Amino acid sequence: xxxxxxxxxxxxxxGVSRSTVSRVVNQQANVNPAVRDRVEEVIKRTGYAPxxxxxxxxxxxxxxxxxxxxxxxHTVFDDPYFPRLIQGxxxxxxxTRTTLSLFLFQSEREEEELYPRIIxxxxxxxxxxxxxxxxxxxxxxxxxxxxxxxxxxxxxVDGVSYVDADNRNGGAxxxxxxxxxxxxxxxxxxxxxxTTAGVDRTTGFVEGLARNGRALDPRLxxxxxxxxxxxxxxxxxxxxxxxxxxxxxxxxxAHGALRALRGAGLSVPxxxxxxxxDGFPASETSQPPLTVIHQPATRAGEEALHLLNALIAGAExxxxxxLPVDLVVRDSTEPRxx
Amino acid sequence: xxxxxxxxxxxxxxGVSRSTVSRVVNQQANVNPAVRDRVEEVIKRTGYAPxxxxxxxxxxxxxxxxxxxxxxxHTVFDDPYFPRLIQGxxxxxxxTRTTLSLFLFQSEREEEELYPRIIxxxxxxxxxxxxxxxxxxxxxxxxxxxxxxxxxxxxxVDGVSYVDADNRNGGAxxxxxxxxxxxxxxxxxxxxxxTTAGVDRTTGFVEGLARNGRALDPRLxxxxxxxxxxxxxxxxxxxxxxxxxxxxxxxxxAHGALRALRGAGLSVPxxxxxxxxDGFPASETSQPPLTVIHQPATRAGEEALHLLNALIAGAExxxxxxLPVDLVVRDSTEPRxx
DNA sequence: CGCTCTACCGAGAGCGCTCCCAGCAATCTA
DNA sequence: TAGATTGCTGGGAGCGCTCTCGGTAGAGCG
Numbered sequence: 001x002x003x004x005x006x007x008x009x010x011x012x013x014x015g016v017s018r019s020t021v022s023r024v025v026n027q028q029a030n031v032n033p034a035v036r037d038r039v040e041e042v043i044k045r046t047g048y049a050p051x052x053x054x055x056x057x058x059x060x061x062x063x064x065x066x067x068x069x070x071x072x073x074h075t076v077f078d079d080p081y082f083p084r085l086i087q088g089x090x091x092x093x094x095x096t097r098t099t100l101s102l103f104l105f106q107s108e109r110e111e112e113e114l115y116p117r118i119i120x121x122x123x124x125x126x127x128x129x130x131x132x133x134x135x136x137x138x139x140x141x142x143x144x145x146x147x148x149x150x151x152x153x154x155x156x157v158d159g160v161s162y163v164d165a166d167n168r169n170g171g172a173x174x175x176x177x178x179x180x181x182x183x184x185x186x187x188x189x190x191x192x193x194x195t196t197a198g199v200d201r202t203t204g205f206v207e208g209l210a211r212n213g214r215a216l217d218p219r220l221x222x223x224x225x226x227x228x229x230x231x232x233x234x235x236x237x238x239x240x241x242x243x244x245x246x247x248x249x250x251x252x253x254a255h256g257a258l259r260a261l262r263g264a265g266l267s268v269p270x271x272x273x274x275x276x277x278d279g280f281p282a283s284e285t286s287q288p289p290l291t292v293i294h295q296p297a298t299r300a301g302e303e304a305l306h307l308l309n310a311l312i313a314g315a316e317x318x319x320x321x322x323l324p325v326d327l328v329v330r331d332s333t334e335p336r337x338x
Numbered sequence: 339x340x341x342x343x344x345x346x347x348x349x350x351x352x353g354v355s356r357s358t359v360s361r362v363v364n365q366q367a368n369v370n371p372a373v374r375d376r377v378e379e380v381i382k383r384t385g386y387a388p389x390x391x392x393x394x395x396x397x398x399x400x401x402x403x404x405x406x407x408x409x410x411x412h413t414v415f416d417d418p419y420f421p422r423l424i425q426g427x428x429x430x431x432x433x434t435r436t437t438l439s440l441f442l443f444q445s446e447r448e449e450e451e452l453y454p455r456i457i458x459x460x461x462x463x464x465x466x467x468x469x470x471x472x473x474x475x476x477x478x479x480x481x482x483x484x485x486x487x488x489x490x491x492x493x494x495v496d497g498v499s500y501v502d503a504d505n506r507n508g509g510a511x512x513x514x515x516x517x518x519x520x521x522x523x524x525x526x527x528x529x530x531x532x533t534t535a536g537v538d539r540t541t542g543f544v545e546g547l548a549r550n551g552r553a554l555d556p557r558l559x560x561x562x563x564x565x566x567x568x569x570x571x572x573x574x575x576x577x578x579x580x581x582x583x584x585x586x587x588x589x590x591x592a593h594g595a596l597r598a599l600r601g602a603g604l605s606v607p608x609x610x611x612x613x614x615x616d617g618f619p620a621s622e623t624s625q626p627p628l629t630v631i632h633q634p635a636t637r638a639g640e641e642a643l644h645l646l647n648a649l650i651a652g653a654e655x656x657x658x659x660x661l662p663v664d665l666v667v668r669d670s671t672e673p674r675x676x
Numbered sequence: 677c678g679c680t681c682t683a684c685c686g687a688g689a690g691c692g693c694t695c696c697c698a699g700c701a702a703t704c705t706a
Numbered sequence: 707t708a709g710a711t712t713g714c715t716g717g718g719a720g721c722g723c724t725c726t727c728g729g730t731a732g733a734g735c736g
Contacts, residue, residue: 004460006692017716022694030714047454052461053400054692057391058721064439077422078619083415090442094452101402101439104428114432116385122342123390228623259623281416285566285597344722355686360724368684392722396691 005048014042025050061125064099065308066118068129070138071105075226079252080280081297082130085152088301089128096309098125111138119147126308131155131162131196148311150304150319154196161311161319163303165295167200167277168207170325174247174275174293175208177327182336183273187220187243189234189257191250191277198223201249201277217241224253231256239264244272245333251278254290274332277325288331295325343386352380363388399463402437403646404456406467408476409443413564417590418618419635420468423490426639427466434647436463449476457485464646469493469500471532486649488642488657492534499649499657501641503633505538505615506545508663512585512613512631513546515665520674521611525558525581527572527595529588529615536561539587539615555579562591569594577602582610583671589616592628612670615663626669633663 007018007025014021016035023031024039031039042048056062067089069076076082086102093100103118105111118124119142126148129138139157142149151162178186188205191198206216222237224230231253238246239260248254254276261268268274268288276283279294300323307319345356345363352359354373361369362377380386394400405427407414414420424440431438441456443449456462457480464486467476477495480487489500516524526543529536544554560575562568569591576584577598586592592614599606606612606626614621617632638661645657 004692007694008692018693019695019716020714023715026694032714035714047458049455049458049460051395051692052459053391053395054721055694056721057389057395057692057723058694060721062391077418077425080415083421086440087415087442087444090440091444094443094448099439099441101437102424102428103432103437104425105432106425106429110432117387120385120387121390122387228620232623256623259625262625282566285570285594287597287600342722346722356723357686357725358684361685364724370684373684389722392691393724395693395722396724398691 004051005046006051010039010042010046010048013046014039056123060122062123063097064101064124065093065126065128065305065312066101066103066124068103068115068118068127068138069105070130070136071108071111073130075252076104078228079226079250080282081278084280084297085130085301085304088298088303089305090301091298092302092305096305098305098309115141126150126312128152128304128308148308148317150308150311152300152304154200156196159318161307161317163300163307163321163323165197165297165300165323166325167197167295168204170277170293170295171201171204171206171247171249172208172211173204173325173327174277175205175212175214177275177291177329177333178245178247178273179209179212179214181245181273181333183245184336185220185241185243185245186214186216187238187241187246188216188222189231189238189246189248189253190221190223191253192223192225195226198249205247220246224249224256226250226252228252228256228259232260235260236264239266239272244336245269246272246274248274248276251276251280251283251290251292255282255286258286268332269334273334273336276332279328284330291330291333292328293325294328296323299323342389343384344389348377348380348384348386351384352377394461399650400461401435402439402462403431403464403466403643403650404439404441404462406441406453406456406465406476407443408468408474409446409449410471411468413590414442416566417564417588418620419616422618422635423468423639423642426636426641427643428639429636430640430643434643436643436647453479464488464650466490466642466646469534486646486655488646488649490638490642492538494534497656499645499655501638501645501659501661503535503635503638503661504663505535505633506542508615508631508633509539509542509544509585509587510546510549511542511663511665512615513543513550513552515613515629515667515671516583516585516611517547517550517552519583519611519671521583522674523558523579523581523583524552524554525576525579525584526554526560527569527576527584527586527591528559528561529591530561530563533564536587543585558584562587562594564588564590566590566594566597570598573598574602577604577610582674583607584610584612586612586614589614589618589621589628589630593620593624596624606670607672611672611674614670617666622668629668629671630666631663632666634661637661 007021010021011018129151131151131153154164190202220243222234224234235257275291277293279292283290283292303321345359348359349356467489469489469491492502528540558581560572562572573595613629615631617630621628621630641659
């Protein structure tokens with residue numbers, strides 16, 4: 001038995017031609033049921049699987065899509081967001097029989113060397129790119145090509161398909177919640193404004209305050225960098241301004257902020273209330289459990305793959321999908337007695 | 339300009355044949371330097387990249403390796419180990435110009451359906467499998483094929499290439515540290531014995547106690563399941579036996595254990611000392627910062643890819659690599675005054 | 677100056693598959 | 707019964723590449 005069985009081999013064993021075996025494998029009509037059964041029996045017996053390279057050479061499809069995580073994303077290893085996103089993409093990929101290739105760039109050099117050949121070598125049917133910053137050069141390079149692309153997170157250019165959480169509404173919900181509870185000196189520990197997520201969460205928060213007749217005191221705003229230690233440092237600064245409630249734009253930063261608060265001997269929510277954005281499991285077991293704006297990260301991954309599949313199937317870009325977020329009240333916020 | 343440039347196109351533009359362009363692309367000798375320059379100029383100008391499917395059809399190599407994470411791994415999303423491992427593999431892959439495909443199985447059904455075709459369709463040059471449990475059926479299926487495989491974590495069968503942290507020595511180091519500090523009632527919050535890592539860490543710990551003239555009191559041992567909540571539950575049980583020090587077999591479980599301790603009003607290390615295994619960044623910022631046995635997860639990923647590349651290049655399995663672990667002392671352990 | 681040797685280049689074959697078209701038998705229509 | 711139609715099958719072409727082989731020009735040698 002040869003290392004690799006071919007259509008021809010199966011045909012010989014079943015007493016039919018290559019073409020007929022191909023038709024059986026691809027579930028096409030116009031095959032005599034008896035013949036089909038015979039061929040399928042041989043395939044099952046021999047464990048034949050079609051050669052993907054040959055198939056993709058002629059069909060122009062590889063069945064492989066790429067997930068690109070740019071070099072600027074330093075938080076891949078510490079933010080629970082990415083594992084969840086990947087899990088969602090992978091789950092949808094398994095369902096649709098597509099293979100997921102992962103391109104994790106850890107330096108700009110890697111990115112510059114590898115990225116161009118990834119998008120031109122033609123062995124990817126499509127690409128999912130996690131957008132992280134405004135004016136992302138990765139997106140610019142793509143616009144010329146004809147490779148289907150879906151961005152996770154709102155890109156700052158038009159005409160690109162994307163899926164995103166409703167960051168803006170999330171920010172507004174956080175403001176509503178805090179205002180409704182009666183907090184007075186409401187602060188913001190924001191996400192970097194170099195990212196659209198950061199911009200949107202902040203914008204939404206400010207809008208939310210406004211519709212409650214409030215404005216954000218600039219002194220009560222410090223931006224973090226999506227990391228735990230960034231949240232810690234930002235909260236240390238914020239404390240000095242004595243806010244009574246703070247919206248932290250990500251769970252990871254919120255955990256850092258919590259540490260800063262404990263370090264300063266402040267208790268949550270008595271001295272300072274906290275509401276965070278993300279709502280990953282760790283926010284349930286922190287002390288105290290955090291009130292959060294929950295975003296469906298896994299589902300974002302699934303939706304990204306679905307949009308991409310639609311694009312590959314011929315849908316006209318841009319396709320867009322905004323996923324709802326929702327408020328989950330826990331112990332880090334509570335009604336304020338004036 | 340056609341959607342896809344071919345060797346023939348480049349040849350026409352440079353006034354040479356397909357064969358010559360191929361030689362240039364593949365950096366072979368026997369090409370006139372002037373011709374080579376001319377061809378390279380055209381390639382650069384047009385942005386030509388060889389079609390991977392065609393190349394792999396004739397060469398039998400795809401340049402793609404797969405990473406398989408079995409369905410039994412529920413901790414992928416919450417244990418920092420996996421992102422780090424993936425990061426290591428990806429980094430080494432980028433360096434060696436190989437593409438990483440990710441197979442994340444989330445149910446046994448997915449695994450059973452997809453796994454066989456992954457290993458037979460012949461578009462993977464090799465496979466990295468994260469081993470999690472004893473007698474893993476994924477490994478059994480592979481033995482028959484001729485696909486190069488490297489397992490991350492010690493498999494429980496012979497003849498398989500693998501890379502692993504020195505779990506056994508790590509356990510022993512933890513015992514040495516605790517004994518050296520003067521702790522008397524030393525407990526173990528173990529990892530599941532259905533995994534080789536769990537077995538090895540426990541074995542090493544028991545051996546370490548033995549060489550310090552101690553034995554592990556069975557009542558002071560409770561096993562967790564690698565999760566935060568598992569660590570919490572196990573520590574709640576352990577507390578009743580009043581240990582003065584506990585070796586927790588993973589960082590994630592240690593964080594759960596810390597919560598249980600706080601909940602019980604016990605302080606670390608005064609009431610109970612803790613040493614953990616992993617040494618991820620979060621162990622530095624916990625309260626208190628944890629003394630840990632640090633394992634190089636990222637490097638494990640890199641080594642796995644290197645071994646796999648060696649196998650693909652023709653090395654004879656089994657190839658093995660055991661990575662050293664080391665003790666990092668922080669605040670969760672301290673010398674005991676008798 | 678004729679021969680060999682080397683350096684370089686192009687043409688052909690073929691990797692395993694899909695798609696298209698021709699062929700053939702059986703069935704249907706007028 | 708002749709012609710058209712249908713159901714099924716096989717063979718040829720070709721996807722873009724690599725590899726082998728044969729050919730040509732120029733250099734080196736006696």
